[in-house]
Amino acid sequence: MPPPNNSNESYCTFTLASDVTAGGLPSQEDIAKNLENSDPKTKRHALKAAIMAMLGGEAMPKIIMQVIRFCINSDDKPLKKLCMLYWEVVPKYQEPTSEELLRAASGGAPAQRKLLPEMILVCNALMNDLNHPNEYVRGSMLRFLCKVKDEEILGPLIPSIKSCLEHRHAYVRKNAALAVFHAHRLHGETLIPDGPELIEAFLSAETDVAARRNAFLMLFNTNEDLAIQFLAKNMDDVGKYGDGFALLVLDLTRRVCRKDPQQKSRFVRVLFQMLGSGSAAVSYEAAWTLVSLSSSPTAIRAAAVTYTNLLNSQNDNNVKLIVLERLEGLKKNHPKVVQELLMDILRALSSPNPDICKKVLDVAMDIVTARNVAEVVALLKREVTKTAEENDASNEAKGAVYRNMLIRAIHGCAVRFPDVAESVVHTLMDFLSTDGGMQVIIFVRAIVEQYPALRAPLITKLLGGLEDISNSSVMCVCLWILGEYCETADSVQEAFDDIVTQLGDPPFVVQPEEKAAQEKAAAEAAAGPKLITKNVVLADGTYATQTVYSEAKIQTDDSTPHLRKMIIGGDVFLGSILSSCLTKLCLRASDFSQEMGAPKVKSMTVKAVLVMCGIVKMAEVTVTAQKSSLADCRERVTLCCRALLDPRANSLLKGTLLSEGKATFGNFLRTLKEKEAKEIKKTKPEVLTAQADDLIHFRQLRTMAVQGGDMDLDDGSDLDRATGYVDGGSLLSSELSHVYQLSGFADPVYAEALVSVHDYDISLEILIINRTPNTLSNLTVELATMGDMKIVERPQSHTVGPLDQITIRASIKVSSTETGHIFGTIVYEDASTLEKGFVNLNDIHMDIMDYIRPATCTDEMFRSMWAEFEWENKVAISTSIGDLIEFLDHIVKSTNMRCLTPHDRSEKGSFLAANLYARSVFGEDALVNVSVEKKDDNDGKLAGYIRIRSKTQGIALSLGDRITSVQRGLPDVKAQ
DSSP states (O other), X not given: OOOOSSGGGTOOOOOOOGGGGTTOOOOHHHHHHHHTOSOHHHHHHHHHHHHHHHHTXXXXXXXXXXXXXXXXXXXXXXXXXXXXXXXXXXXXXXXXXXXXXXXXXXXXXOOOOOBOTHHHHXXXXXXXXXXXXXXXXHHHHHHHHTTOOOHHHHGGGHHHHHHHTTOSSHHHHHHHHHXXXXXXXXXXXXXXXXXXXXXXXXXXHOOOHHHHHXXXXXXXXXXXXXXXXXXXXXXXXXXXXXXXXXXXXXXXXHHHHHHXXXXXXXXXXXXXXXXXXXXXXXHHHHHHHHHHHOOXXXXXXXXXXXXXXXXXXXXXXXXXXXXXXXXXXXXXXXXXXXXXXXXXXXXXXGSSOHHHHHHHHXXXXXXXXXXXXXXXXXXXXXXXXXXXXXXXXXXXXXXXHHHHHHHHHHHHHHHHOGGGHHHHHHHHGGGTTSTTHHHHHHHHHHHHHHOGGGHHHHHHHXXXXXXXXXXXXXXXXXXXXXXXXXXXXXXXHHHHHHHXXXXXXXXXXXXXXXXXXXXXXXXXXXXXXXXXXXXXXXXXXXXXXXXXXXXXXXXXXXXOXXXXXXXXXXXXHHHHHHHHHHHHHHHHHHHTHHHHOHHHHHHHHHHHHHHHHHHHHHHHXXXXXXXXXXXXXXXXXXXXXXXXXXXXXXXXXXXXXXXXXHHHHHHHHHHXXXXXXXXXXXXXXXXXXXXXXXXXXXXXXXXXXXXXXXSOTTTTHHHHHHTTOOSSOOOHHHHHTTEEEOSOTTSSEEEEEXXXXXXXXXXXXXXXXXXXXXOEEEEEEEEEEESSEEEEEOOOOEEEOTTXXXXXXXEEEXXXXXXXXXXXXXXXXXXXXXXXXXXXXXXXXXXXXXXXXXOOOOHHXXXXXXXXXXXXXXXXXXXXXXXXXXXXXXHHHHHTOEEOSOOOTTOOOSEEEEXXXXXXXXXXEEEEEEEEEEOXXXXXXXXXXXXXXXXXXXXXXXXXXXXXXXXXXXXXXXXX
């Protein structure tokens, strides 16, 4: 790239519309001629053309005098703004001669920069605007001076800028404070060495909120001691100074306390004052600052109360999610403090957004204790009841997802605290016939097994609601419960009679006349309405033509029970479970033959056998998707019939049928409980210990003088030391894994970046080291992204001294789970030689694993999402790992997913199939199915496929690339 011809390439802060270039830019002579025109519109068009031409690289030296003569003193406001843009891009210095360049190249004195003589007239015009009687002209000129970086131009204007600090209008004063800050930051020791003291005096007398904020911004960045002194003098009035000033105070607090933790006590009062601010941004930042500076229970409790108030007072869903993330962070380190606010946190369940409700339940359910479980369950029961109200539009919008979340939360409370199980299970059973019935019946099944005292009332309640259940899966679980847990003569007889009544008499196939009637009704419905036209006599005796639509009457009165409908519809699975249920009831009835009577037992057996024969006949005749299960159904029903009719088979199978099912289910529940306990143990944070040579600070031996506060933010520090906990810990090892070297050690500028991923945001901390003996000015890191990333905070220009270093920060917003790249260039200008320099940076590859989080879901949800998602990526297995379980563990660990399919590691086989599931931080689901086989004819190598499905293309492709790169094998594993 050739060196720049003018200074506009150093910094350009505006964009002009391209309409001035329509038909091509005019020549320099035409622009000069148009600038002499008396029409302001023509001047504006010509000046725009000049600016566009100079941005394109044209020097146009003749235009500057025309602008000075005909435009600089104009009263036209748009023309004045264009003049400011023109002064920003126009070359302000004379080009060095060839002799000076040769002398500098040969090692002589560097070429001196000489200001153009015309710029003296420009400085005079700028000074006139700084002294203009119109306050808005002054203010706009002060804003323009914040973009000027040339010392020769700013020098003569400093007295006028200082005088603007005393102007009567606040608009002028606030921009004058920014102009002083800009001049002091660039040329402080030369132009305005007394800048901080000047601003301190200005700040003491200032009453405008914006001007006070800009002045404090300068003290904050140039002289922290003066800023702290002003804050100490005006501690009680900080709340009146506006939100911008309060946020600066919080930044100052964090900066000072991180440098010197002993200064925390000076900021306690102002921090607690800002917690009650009317601004949500100020109170949130104050709570976060308090948590980051102290682990004292008083400070944590105050921050948690502030977060809870924000959660319940703000309507923005994004704010609620951010606050819930903070509360979840507090819960990990201070669970007892958050427990006190549990009921206030649960008030956020009133939000119509199901994502917020899910996050609230995730935060709250882990901190439920025996003290508050009754209140929590009562609230959850009220919420479940609300979901059944048709008039509640907000709960209706949440749908079944919210109801299922509430049922899972109640189930978790009942498992952990058995005392509340009885109070909730009867309420939940009213929802068996809704779309959340599957979650309810699974909960009831676990309660019936774990609490024998509740079996009798639950069985009675279940029989009462059996006729309302229309879901086949829910009906299957209900029949299994009735077959396993009806243990008294009355319950056995009642269950058998209710089931047979709901089922009706065989055969369970559609009769010809019923089939014909159904086909006729379907044909009439398909034919649609008929148009009938007839003549009618109106009330006044006149005739009229009337046209009406005639529709066939739809038969809605269908009294067939749901159980019989499902069996006649061809549900073979339900028929098999129904046969097993009736068989268990008959076998158990034989034990109560004295109470029930032998004829009754014989009658039950005959009815059960007839029903089972009808089910087999239905499976043979009806054409359904479950037709392939006919052989299994026939074999199962045959076994049940032999158990009822053959005495020898009865003696062999009775014990197995009546006891093994419950025993197996009990073992399953115990295994789940042990698995959850292990997961909870794994997720518990490790106890951090202090180093043996660390200094111990004793709070009792410190000075009693607390400067500016009523409490010490380090109240709990000595207690934490005594218990072996050091707040924060050392994150060096985790940070080093996210450091990327951007340039080489031999480059004039060395750069490396620390990348931090926070869900939707990527934060870059770029360390810049000047390895040259010269000062580098206007050093900028120009970044660009590839993928679904957007740079929201671009790095600013900096001046770096010889062999000095700075840290530059940038922020990038991520919108989807997709592999992305960050690349860029360092642009700088050597202050001694005025030469431009460029350093191309290495790319930063953002891994998809930074966004993937392990998650769990039910088998029903997995199958539903697998059928719904349209993007699939199929990866062939090619690995050197020879063990099936070891290969599965390697894939799970490498992809950061969770295996949903349990496996017995002691068993040895030649085939393995497993489902893996994970969710991204953006709420995207990732489904993986691993099907792998160990072939004997392939030297024992593994073969098969890994299929990935997702709702979006990016996560499917990125996850497939990740699996392809890691599946080869472990570093220490050799092919068997």
